[in-house]
Amino acid sequence: MRTMKIGIIGSGDVAKALGGGFVKYGHEVMLGTREVGKLAAWAKSHAPARIGSFAEAAAFGELVVLAVKGSVASDALRAAGAANLTGKVVIDATNPITESAPVNGVLNFFTRFDESLFERLQREFPEARLVKAFNSVGAACMVDPHFAGGKPTMFICGRDAAAKDTVTSILDQFGWETADMGDVEAARAIEPLCILWCIPGFRQNDWVHAFKLLK
Numbered sequence: 001m002r003t004m005k006i007g008i009i010g011s012g013d014v015a016k017a018l019g020g021g022f023v024k025y026g027h028e029v030m031l032g033t034r035e036v037g038k039l040a041a042w043a044k045s046h047a048p049a050r051i052g053s054f055a056e057a058a059a060f061g062e063l064v065v066l067a068v069k070g071s072v073a074s075d076a077l078r079a080a081g082a083a084n085l086t087g088k089v090v091i092d093a094t095n096p097i098t099e100s101a102p103v104n105g106v107l108n109f110f111t112r113f114d115e116s117l118f119e120r121l122q123r124e125f126p127e128a129r130l131v132k133a134f135n136s137v138g139a140a141c142m143v144d145p146h147f148a149g150g151k152p153t154m155f156i157c158g159r160d161a162a163a164k165d166t167v168t169s170i171l172d173q174f175g176w177e178t179a180d181m182g183d184v185e186a187a188r189a190i191e192p193l194c195i196l197w198c199i200p201g202f203r204q205n206d207w208v209h210a211f212k213l214l215k
């Protein structure tokens, strides 16, 4: 695929993992945070990646990645600026996890089965071309995953077919096969995959696995 300018809203494990992947594959990267100092070491080890505010990262990217705590996803996009997202592909890697402790390894979500966080975000930012992706696997496995069971599957969804094609190209590059589950409502099923993915982690400290769709 062609080299792109990628703006990543976030400074946590997901932002760093995906940012590192985009740098590795030759894309231009800017990570966005409210506190630029905290990413100095990461930037140094991932030169020529840049660091800026949420708005600067969103403005920089021709493609934007949202990688912040689910409870503040909407606030972060507002801070990034709707105008900086207009017409752009926005990969939404967030999950609507609450602060409450998991119950027997099962995380709690603040959403209901009939409305995902992804749908809320797409409704609030109608000019952004949101694609749900990367939320159903741990950050350490997001780029170049190697599993004995073969290439894992990333479940994606969104209303914009061309945006999903772009994200599929990125997933190809990062070593995934892609399963397009359709329109925005599919996020009601894709977001809870995070709950399932985390159970072996909380119960057995096993954080290295991914989903594969067999046919």
Ligand SMILES: NC(=O)c1ccc[n+]([C@@H]2O[C@H](COP(=O)([O-])OP(=O)(O)OC[C@H]3O[C@@H](n4cnc5c(N)ncnc54)[C@H](OP(=O)(O)O)[C@@H]3O)[C@@H](O)[C@H]2O)c1
Residues within 6 Å of the ligand: 009, 010, 011, 012, 013, 014, 015, 032, 033, 034, 035, 067, 068, 069, 070, 072, 075, 076, 093, 094, 095, 096, 097, 134, 135, 136, 137, 138, 139, 140
């Ligand atoms: N960790 C994983 O392996 C993993 C895997 C798949 C999906 N996810 C999902 O991906 C997202 C990012 O996860 P993460 O573990 O990388 O990081 P995280 O700790 O969930 O989130 C860190 C980010 O949230 C931002 N943030 C926190 N409070 C904020 C506030 N009040 N206002 C604005 N921004 C705020 C931080 O901004 P600052 O930079 O300004 O501090 C930082 O960029 C989450 O939704 C998570 O559920 C995580």
